[in-house]
Amino acid sequence: MSQEINFDGLVGPTHNYGGLSRGNLASDKNRGRASNPRGAALQGLEKMRKLIGLGLTQGLLPPQERPFIPGLRAVGYTGTDGQILEKAFQDSPALVANMSAASSMWTANAATVSAGSQTSDGRVHLTPANLVAMPHRALEAEQTHRTLSAIFKDTNHFNVHAPLPANSLFGDEGAANHNRLASGHGAKGLELFVYGRDALRGQSGLKFPARQTLQASEAVARLHGLSDGETLFVRQSAEAINAGAFHNDVVCVTNDNVLFFHEAAFEDTALLEKQVLAKGNTLGFKPVFLMAKRDALPLQDVISSYLFNSQLITLPNGDMNLILPIETEETASAKAFVDECLAGDNPITAAHYMDLRQSMSNGGGPACLRLRVQANASQQAGIHGGVMMTPAKIDALENWVRQHYRDRLIADDLGDAAFLQETREALDALTQLLDLGSLYDFQR
Structure with a gap:
């Protein structure tokens, strides 16, 4: 039997508000604020614990090495690692901020994943995202x-494929622009790729970057061996991008046969629904469209509440639940739409609101923090066991966070060689806890 495993990103010890992500309104708004890496990591672990308590299988992806000294060496800095960091920070705090982002915590951008039921060889295919749209995120691809x-x-x-070529033609942001619709996790279904721009035709009408290209989505589908009958390429609306939906998962999420989305999520909603209905009829599922309309739920409320950046999950008993940030509960229009869905004739039976404010302040909600991997029993047995979560493993990780993470971090801390040593000690202990061996450059 196939299950969907959520692999959550563990927040790294350099979690800070650098304001590095143009088009991400929360990131811009909170630039320069003091952050709380310890609180952020504990909030993320609490979400993982919640999903385990609901009966789901939960995995973890470790943070990346930050500050990233190999990146500074590559642009001409020399000396010991500590000297390199301090000299680079003296020259350019902004450069060091890019080399210190904890953005790999948002694992919806780690890769695009296709279930074995979809691929030509029956294996689960994963293509790491190249994330070329943002310098601080483009650093992640090799380690991912x-x-x-x-x-x-x-x-x-x-x-596990190599990332796509790192250029603007193949700008790839991973699963944040990828959805799947089917009758169930183990069934063959429809892979829905959402793109912001066709890189061969240029970009118009956008004030923020459209990060995902059609060419990247098409390349991933080819690499994964997906058939034309089981794929659909859909354009995200310029309205949504300009409002701050820098990834499609800010305005849309799917699970099994449910498409939960805002009216402004796609360039042509009527065409999308028509195409999904036709594909569903061929592939054996009846789609359920849960769409919030502009009049009742303005886009500005969608962006501030991150309603559609929720996790829509299927419980062992077949019911669906929403995992939402508390910002949704605090936004009247968003909460009203959730209540309307819960009262309606659809599979969603409950909503769980969680405190993820440290991540939300940098523009990442529940769905940003997880990568979905569908796997049958044999495939699950082939996953490295050290990253699979249990309540006891989460207890151990919480103790590790409390031992190694600061509860307050500001921009000036990023250029301190002593802080570099702290982060490396933390990551070294983590790889032992997860039995991952020498994962990072500094360990090799």
Whole structure:
């Protein structure tokens, strides 16, 4: 039997509000604020604990090495690692901020994943995102490939591809622009790729970058061996991007046969629904469209509440639940739409509101923090066991966070060689806790 495993990103010790992500309104708004890495990591672990308590299988992806000294060496800095960091910070705090972002915590951008039921060879395929739209995120691709290859190393069941070429033609943001619709987790279904721009035709009418290209989505579908009958490429609306929906998962989420979305999520909603209905009829599922309309739920409320950046999950008994940030509960129009869905004739039976304010303040909600991997029993057995979560493992990780993480971090801390040593000690202890060996450059 297939299950959907949520692999949540563990917030790293350099979690800070650098305001590095143009088009991400929360990131811009909170630039320069003091952050709380310890609180952020504990909030994320509490979400993982909640999903385990609901009966789901939960995994974890470790944070990346930050500050990233190899990146500073690559642009001409020399000396010991501590000297490099301090000299670079003296020259350019902004450069060091880019090399210190904890943005890999948002694992919806780690990769695009296709279930074995969809792929030509029956294996689960994962393509790490190149994230070329933002300099601080483009640093992640190589380590993400290494990490995923260590966790999904059983090549009988998994195929971890290299990232797409790192250029603007193949701008790839991972699963944040990818959805799947089917009758159930193990069933063959429809892979819905959402793009912001066709890189061969240019970009118009946008004040913020459209990060995902059609060409990247098409390339991933080819790499994963997906058939034309089981894929659909849909354009995100310029209205949504300009409002602050820098990824499609800010305005849309799917689970099984349910499409939960805002009226402004796509360029042509009527065409999308028509195409999904036709594909569903062929593939054996009847789609359920839960759409919030502009008049009742303005886009500005969608962006501030992150309603559609919720996790829509299927429980062991078949019911669906929403995992939402408390900002949704605090936004009247968003809360009203959730209540309307709960009272309606659809599979969603409950909503759980969670405190993820440290992540939300940087523009990432529940769905940003997780990568969905669908796997049958044999495939699950091939996943590295050290990253699979239990209540006891979460207890151990919480103790590790309390031992190694600061509860307050400001921009000036990022250029301190002593802080670099702190982060490395933390990550070294983590790889032992997760039995991942020498995962990071500084360990090699």
